[in-house]
């Protein structure tokens with residue numbers, strides 16, 4: 038065990054005992070350029086409690102941090118807020134090491150954990166809205182089904198007024214600064230937005246429902262402790278991240294166009310440039326994202342606050358370019374809403390790509406406006422002027438609230 042690793046005290050009775058992952062760059066298909074943390078929390082008291090664990094390779098890091106505060110065997114209970122492996126991957130070795138009296142999870146959490154580990158796990162259900170005490174610690178459970186898994190739940194620790202929110206209000210950010218207010222706010226906003234776009238977007242109705250119901254729960258939240266990224270500890274920061282979540286869940290269209298494309302011999306790229314030029318001429322924000330450079334998860338993040346999506350691809354062997362298909366497949370899962378858009382592209386002979394993109398945009402419920410633009414081999418000046426006009430026209434529609 039690495040004895041140089043220590044827990045970080047975050048309140049009177051609570052320590053962060055998680056792990057910092059500086060290496061991860063691909064989180065199940067989401068590019069995590071700033072790494073991440075897997076946050077686990079230790080609550081001290083008559084019956085010490087561990088909230089969540091960490092991804093399997095970080096088990097010894099978590100145990101070292103726990104050991105810097107108490108002997109791990111003194112932990113009486115584990116509460117598993119979320120069954121995904123980045124938080125439950127160390128559950129079995131932790132149970133084996135500390136032999137807790139009980140391990141708690143939501144009803145769906147019990148089912149999910151059993152399906153993960155296929156062992157005789159002895160798990161105890163916590164009911165939604167249930168208040169309960171463990172030793173001298175008081176809790177309340179708030180099930181958050183589909184935020185973002187069926188098993189997900191928040192646990193509120195009433196004594197220190199901390200809401201342990203698993204993935205909720207989290208972000209992928211490996212930082213040595215445990216609290217949000219110690220970090221650069223623009224980085225926090227970017228990473229929180231990217232996290233929301235890539236993890237929560239299909240479940241925005243549940244986000245809105247939860248945030249609407251929140252005041253009626255009457256929870257006095259002094260600290261919001263997610264399972265990834267920094268802990269929110271000021272009233273201002275807690276309200277800031279919740280307000281952002283509320284806004285992102287609404288997905289109101291803005292005056293911003295995202296132009297996504299890939300290219301073989303620069304023809305589709307030229308078309309994208311002219312489309313962008315038309316958008317710029319209308320003083321509307323445009324983000325141009327060649328997929329040779331931009332990752333699908335960055336595309337998702339840019340779309341979160343956009344009003345239009347214009348996608349281009351050359352036709353290659355009767356298909357759209359593979360990177361374009363990849364981005365569309367990913368977006369079809371995330372289901373961004375309230376977008377208008379169109380398709381464009383170049384081809385040598387058959388030219389299926391534009392129609393295929395249009396079909397996928399329709400599946401995505403993107404409202405197709407104006408006409409698609411196809412060009413044979415290399416766009417001439419007429420084609421580029423048409424592209425510019427398409428950009429201008431879509432920009433104007435956004436300005437007029439389409």
Ligand code: FEO
Pocket residue numbers: 119121122123124185186204264265
């Ligand atoms: Fe961080 Fe859904 O796991």
